[in-house]
Amino acid sequence: MRSLFVFIVLAVGSSLFSITGLEIMEQVDARDDGKTMVSESKMVLTNRQGRTRERQTKMIRKDFGQDEKSLFVFLQPADVAGTAFLNWSYDDATKDDDKWLYMPALRKVRRIASSSTSDYFMGTDFTYDDMGQREPEEDTHKLLQEEKFADTDCWVVESTPKEEGYQYSKVVKWVSKDYLLVVKGEFYDKRGRFLKRMTASNFQKIDGIWTAFSRFMDNEQEKHTTLLEIQSVKYNQEVSDRIFKVANLKRGKF
Amino acid sequence: MKKLFLLMLTFFCWQIFALDVAGKVASHHGWQSQGEQQSLLDKNWLLLELSQDKQSTYFFSSLKAMRDNNTDQSSFELKEAYFDYFADSWDVRIGRQIIAWGKADGLRITDIICSQDFSLGLSQDLQDSRLAVDACKFSYSPDYFDLDIIYLPYMTRAEYPLADSLWNVIGYKGVEHDLPEKTLESAQIAGRLGKNLGAVDFAVSGYYFWLPVQSFSAGDLVIDYKRTGYVGVEASAAQGSFVYRLESAYYQRKFFAGGTVEKPWLDGLLGIDCYPGNDWTITAQLTADLVCDYSVDVQRDESESLLTLTLKKKVFRQQLEFTAQAVNSLARQDIFCKFSGDYDCSQGLHILLGYDYYDGDQQGNFGKFSDNSMAWCKAEYSF
Numbered sequence: 001m002r003s004l005f006v007f008i009v010l011a012v013g014s015s016l017f018s019i020t021g022l023e024i025m026e027q028v029d030a031r032d033d034g035k036t037m038v039s040e041s042k043m044v045l046t047n048r049q050g051r052t053r054e055r056q057t058k059m060i061r062k063d064f065g066q067d068e069k070s071l072f073v074f075l076q077p078a079d080v081a082g083t084a085f086l087n088w089s090y091d092d093a094t095k096d097d098d099k100w101l102y103m104p105a106l107r108k109v110r111r112i113a114s115s116s117t118s119d120y121f122m123g124t125d126f127t128y129d130d131m132g133q134r135e136p137e138e139d140t141h142k143l144l145q146e147e148k149f150a151d152t153d154c155w156v157v158e159s160t161p162k163e164e165g166y167q168y169s170k171v172v173k174w175v176s177k178d179y180l181l182v183v184k185g186e187f188y189d190k191r192g193r194f195l196k197r198m199t200a201s202n203f204q205k206i207d208g209i210w211t212a213f214s215r216f217m218d219n220e221q222e223k224h225t226t227l228l229e230i231q232s233v234k235y236n237q238e239v240s241d242r243i244f245k246v247a248n249l250k251r252g253k254f
Numbered sequence: 255m256k257k258l259f260l261l262m263l264t265f266f267c268w269q270i271f272a273l274d275v276a277g278k279v280a281s282h283h284g285w286q287s288q289g290e291q292q293s294l295l296d297k298n299w300l301l302l303e304l305s306q307d308k309q310s311t312y313f314f315s316s317l318k319a320m321r322d323n324n325t326d327q328s329s330f331e332l333k334e335a336y337f338d339y340f341a342d343s344w345d346v347r348i349g350r351q352i353i354a355w356g357k358a359d360g361l362r363i364t365d366i367i368c369s370q371d372f373s374l375g376l377s378q379d380l381q382d383s384r385l386a387v388d389a390c391k392f393s394y395s396p397d398y399f400d401l402d403i404i405y406l407p408y409m410t411r412a413e414y415p416l417a418d419s420l421w422n423v424i425g426y427k428g429v430e431h432d433l434p435e436k437t438l439e440s441a442q443i444a445g446r447l448g449k450n451l452g453a454v455d456f457a458v459s460g461y462y463f464w465l466p467v468q469s470f471s472a473g474d475l476v477i478d479y480k481r482t483g484y485v486g487v488e489a490s491a492a493q494g495s496f497v498y499r500l501e502s503a504y505y506q507r508k509f510f511a512g513g514t515v516e517k518p519w520l521d522g523l524l525g526i527d528c529y530p531g532n533d534w535t536i537t538a539q540l541t542a543d544l545v546c547d548y549s550v551d552v553q554r555d556e557s558e559s560l561l562t563l564t565l566k567k568k569v570f571r572q573q574l575e576f577t578a579q580a581v582n583s584l585a586r587q588d589i590f591c592k593f594s595g596d597y598d599c600s601q602g603l604h605i606l607l608g609y610d611y612y613d614g615d616q617q618g619n620f621g622k623f624s625d626n627s628m629a630w631c632k633a634e635y636s637f
Contacts, residue, residue, distance in 0.1 A: 053601070077636065081276065106383040107353070111455055112492070123571035195377065246400075
């Protein structure tokens with residue numbers, strides 16, 4: 001009798017939604033984000049005393065088949081201006097990214113290892129994984145409900161990591177049905193305590209691609225926030241392959 | 255007069271060509287941590303960088319004005335000034351420029367195209383220790399390899415401490431450079447062929463150049479320049495959280511015992527960088543050299559080696575960086591350690607505090623500076 005009850009609950013539960021959590025996150029991962037992208041962004045980091053630090057960056061990205069290469073350059077502040085990261089990211093999950101760093105003060109390019117994806121990216125409240133380096137199959141996804149957030153219909157998906165000891169015990173994501181973008185995220189630390197909240201806003205369709213021009217991460221535990229604002233973005237423009245050559249980094253011209 | 259002309263020319267170019275301006279103001283001070291605690295370092299400087307970026311051309315110049323209170327000298331110099339032309343698969347850079355090669359971190363195996371500034375012993379910042387060279391660099395980068403050919407019409411001499419400087423631990427009365435004549439035959443030439451194999455970066459290089467050879471004459475340090483060449487290889491590869499580095503050079507000849515003995519020489523380095531996460535970086539390097547066809551008149555051991563270890567940790571969202579570095583000569587058992595904290599006060603202002611420690615055999619490369627262990631501070635503002 002009890003087994004029959006569980007079966008009915010599961011059957012009803014699964015039929016409530018016509019799509020699964022994994023399917024949603026695969027759609028988010030596979031959504032068209034352009035063959036190339038060139039953007040300039042501003043990051044504003046605010047600590048618990050209210051002091052702010054600003055960074056201005058330029059990013060150039062290009063798809064090479066299933067693989068992706070990107071160049072990330074600091075424009076401001078002046079002490080880090082010209083510092084550049086080159087990243088070759090592979091579709092093959094077993095293959096590590098190849099990364100290089102150019103330091104203008106030393107005029108030298110050096111190969112660096114794939115940083116821990118749990119590290120904060122450039123001192124912001126976004127980790128490397130938060131910046132989009134996590135694959136859907138690395139988590140178990142459960143569709144919790146559907147609700148409206150920021151004037152857009154959303155799926156609310158809970159993602160739980162498959163690996164033990166990962167930086168988050170779970171992340172709850174509000175995925176816009178219209179944009180296929182995560183418009184809100186709530187992150188829980190290893191112990192299950194609430195850690196930080198990300199909200200995206202100012203959605204615009206650029207070159208046919210929905211883009212969140214503003215993303216705000218509020219780290220409640222550390223009382224630290226990061227506002228990441230895109231100042232300009234272009235998709236599917238002509239970008240030379242040479243920009244992503246290691247030798248090009250030495251030129252210091254991007 | 256030449257410097258005034260340079261200053262006026264800079265101002266003219268800045269105004270006429272609407273150059274982009276960047277730069278740095280810095281104040282750097284250090285004191286002996288023992289003995290009379292004399293000032294070892296008391297410098298204030300301004301670095302002005304002017305550049306203009308067009309579609310296929312780029313101009314860059316940097317000028318440095320410095321006041322050294324310890325030597326009571328002011329100086330104004332053109333550190334770099336070069337012009338780039340970029341084509342699709344090749345580019346050329348002509349002028350005074352800094353050229354850095356190799357996979358070693360802070361050590362110079364193949365990275366010897368730029369002469370070095372020894373005026374502050376090993377306490378000179380790495381980025382300030384390279385002296386720009388007047389050169390023409392041609393780079394060709396088709397899809398499958400990268401080639402650099404560098405022509406240096408003449409030798410740029412290294413900088414040594416002034417005779418009355420506390421960094422003149424040898425105690426010479428003066429420095430004499432016996433530079434080669436500036437003729438077509440005295441030019442230096444270097445080449446490097448690099449190939450990226452995905453997970454591995456690999457390059458071979460060669461350099462035919464003038465090697466500075468030290469000797470003493472009537473209390474003076476005499477720097478004679480002798481012809482030699484090297485062929486080198488370098489490679490780096492990443493796996494997981496680690497990067498492995500290799501660099502080696504075989505010198506046709508190197509000079510020993512004040513330049514009276516010459517022998518072929520082999521130098522090599524193995525390095526490993528570890529990025530365990532949480533903003534830690536750990537780097538270890540082992541270098542070893544070998545005097546080929548060894549004989550006792552070389553007046554040093556047949557082989558000597560160095561071990562370096564560097565730990566870096568960033569805290570407060572990368573606003574504060576701690577560095578601890580140790581360089582240990584295994585043959586002589588002398589050591590150089592550098593400890594520093596670099597606080598990013600935001601928007602280009604950095605405050606640095608540190609301590610440089612030298613100890614060991616007084617004849618060693620590090621032990622000879624043992625009276626110059628130094629506490630130091632530095633403020634830098636980039637604009």
